[in-house]
Amino acid sequence: MAVLRIFDRLGDRKNMARNRMRYLVNDMGWEKFQNLVLKERAIVRSTQSVITLLEVDHTPNEIKRPIRISDESGVPTSDGYARWLKTNTVKQKQSGYRSIFITLEAGDITANQLNALADLIRDYSSEGKARFGFVQNVALRYVYEDDLPHLYSKLLESGLAKSGALTMTAPIGCSGTTSCNLALTNSHRLAKEIQRKLLELKFDEDDDLRDSSIKISGCPNSCAQHGIATIGFFGGGGRVGKDMYANYQMSLGGRSDGDTMLGQTCLRVPAKRVIPVILKIIELFKQNKKSDDTLQSWIHRVVNNNEDSEIKSINDIKKVLEPLVIPPTKEEDPDFYLDYGNDTSYHTKTGKGECAA
Ligand code: SF4
Numbered sequence: 001m002a003v004l005r006i007f008d009r010l011g012d013r014k015n016m017a018r019n020r021m022r023y024l025v026n027d028m029g030w031e032k033f034q035n036l037v038l039k040e041r042a043i044v045r046s047t048q049s050v051i052t053l054l055e056v057d058h059t060p061n062e063i064k065r066p067i068r069i070s071d072e073s074g075v076p077t078s079d080g081y082a083r084w085l086k087t088n089t090v091k092q093k094q095s096g097y098r099s100i101f102i103t104l105e106a107g108d109i110t111a112n113q114l115n116a117l118a119d120l121i122r123d124y125s126s127e128g129k130a131r132f133g134f135v136q137n138v139a140l141r142y143v144y145e146d147d148l149p150h151l152y153s154k155l156l157e158s159g160l161a162k163s164g165a166l167t168m169t170a171p172i173g174c175s176g177t178t179s180c181n182l183a184l185t186n187s188h189r190l191a192k193e194i195q196r197k198l199l200e201l202k203f204d205e206d207d208d209l210r211d212s213s214i215k216i217s218g219c220p221n222s223c224a225q226h227g228i229a230t231i232g233f234f235g236g237g238g239r240v241g242k243d244m245y246a247n248y249q250m251s252l253g254g255r256s257d258g259d260t261m262l263g264q265t266c267l268r269v270p271a272k273r274v275i276p277v278i279l280k281i282i283e284l285f286k287q288n289k290k291s292d293d294t295l296q297s298w299i300h301r302v303v304n305n306n307e308d309s310e311i312k313s314i315n316d317i318k319k320v321l322e323p324l325v326i327p328p329t330k331e332e333d334p335d336f337y338l339d340y341g342n343d344t345s346y347h348t349k350t351g352k353g354e355c356a357a
Contacts, residue, residue: 001041001044002037002038002040002041002043002044003021003037003040005040005044006024006033006036006037006040007021007024010024010028011024012024080152080156080161080163081149081152083163083202083204083205084152084155084161084163085148085152086163086205087163087164087165087166087167087169087204087205087210088100088101088102088103088163088164088165088166089101089148090166092141092142094142096144096145096146097126097141097142097143097144097145098143098145098148099139099140099141099142099143100139100140100143100148100151101133101137101138101139101165101166102117102137102138102139102140102155102160102162102165103136103137103162103163103164103165103170103195104136104137104138104160105162105191105192105195105196106136106171106172106173106188106189106191106192106195107136107172107173108192109138112158113158113159113160116154116157116158116160117130117138117158117160119154120140120151120154120155120158121140123154124140124143124144124147124151124154125140125141125142125143126142126143126144127141127142134225135170135172135213136170136172136173137165137170162195162199163199163204164195164198164199164203164204166210167203167204167209167210168198168203168204168209168210168211168212168213168214168230168295169195169198169199169203169204169209170195171191171194171195171198171213171214171215171216172191172213172214172215172216172224172225172229173187173188173189173190173191173192173215173216173218173224174187174188174216174217174218174223174224175187175188175218175223176188176189176190176216176218176235177218177339177341177342178341180218180219180223181350181351182218182219182221182350182351183218183219183235183350184218184219184235184236184237184246184348184350185218185219185235185236185237185246185247185248185271185339186218186246186271186339186340186341186342187216187217187218187224187233187235188218188341189339189340189341190216190233190248190271190274190340191214191216191224193275193340194214194216194274194275194278197275198278201279203282207294208285208286208289208293208294208295209282209294209295210294211294211295211296212230212231212294212295212296212299213228213229213230213231214229214230214231214232214233214278215228215229215232215233216232216233216234216235216248217232217233217234217235218234218235219234219235219236219350220234220236220249221234222234226251226254226263227251227254227262227263228254228255228256228260228262228263229251229254229263230252230253230254230255230263230295230296230299231250231251231252231263231278231281231299232250232251232252232254232263233248233249233250233251233269233274234248234249235247235248235271236248236249236268236348237346237347237348238268238270238327240327240329240330243330243337243345244337244345244346244347244348245270245271245272245327245336245337245339245346246270246271246272246339246340246346247268247269247270247271248268248269248270248271248274249265249268249269250265250266250267250268250269250274250277251263251264251265251266252264252266252281252299252302252303252314252317253299253300253302253303253304253314255296255300259300263303264303264314266314266317266318266321267318267321267322267325268325269321269324269325270325270327270336271339271340272335272336272340273324273325276324277321277324277325280320280321280324281295281299281317281321282295284311284317284320285298285299287310288307288309288310288311302314302316302317
């Protein structure tokens, strides 16, 4: 909080391209910055509200409020429960507890859902808090395994029980043209469309796809971290004569684990062809995979030219996909020239950004 307040006061708002913490620290010097933070921290502490003070948790891993509010008897479990349990929860090393993950479509949550979430945190998480994650989801830890069917029925009531939180069917989409001035495409809406389609196909239950990811940025600035996605996209514009359409640069093979690497550029995919292209990649994988392959491990071999099946390199994938990305004329398919979530002609007009991106 102290650092944020200093940056808010002293950041360079005239020259937005330099409005970054690193420039501020460099300009004032490390020691002066440290001293300022220490002073500011004292102010933050002394002006903290009573409510905030009560919330300060100095032992984050200690289970402070163990509760058991339900037993399994009499709690109806719907057909989706087993699917949700498999794709949205993780057994904790602490006996009897699971962490549960709520997937939100591209990070969107309503005010009513936030209220419902607050109740769920109080009633089901023994640590009494939730965490927002890097992948646009919410995590509740220390939930009693016995309480899971009851919790699931509560999540269903508030529209928060979508399955697939820990799988490839929960893509990340930055805000895109829904609210970002720098956006070139509606990456936010595209992420929702992909999630709906992949869940409809029950891909969340497919163990071969579990460790892969899809991330979509609305421009090259990478707020959705597309570079480390198994299948990553960043937005731009394409053109047929005078008509423009939303177009994404696709990269394959990015990852952020022990074999961390940036995805390799594959080809440009029009927004309205992104879903067919993803499905085709999955089909190619299923046709060529070895028995213990996941999509991530197969793509990793392909982009590193270590694959010995019919698809040996990223160029082989590109050749198969190229027929899918040929733009039709506007007369043939007017919808192709509208971005997702928009019913007017596509254009690439951007405004002044709110950050240095
Ligand atoms: S600047 Fe960031 S949030 Fe905005 S469209 Fe680009 S990647 Fe998305």
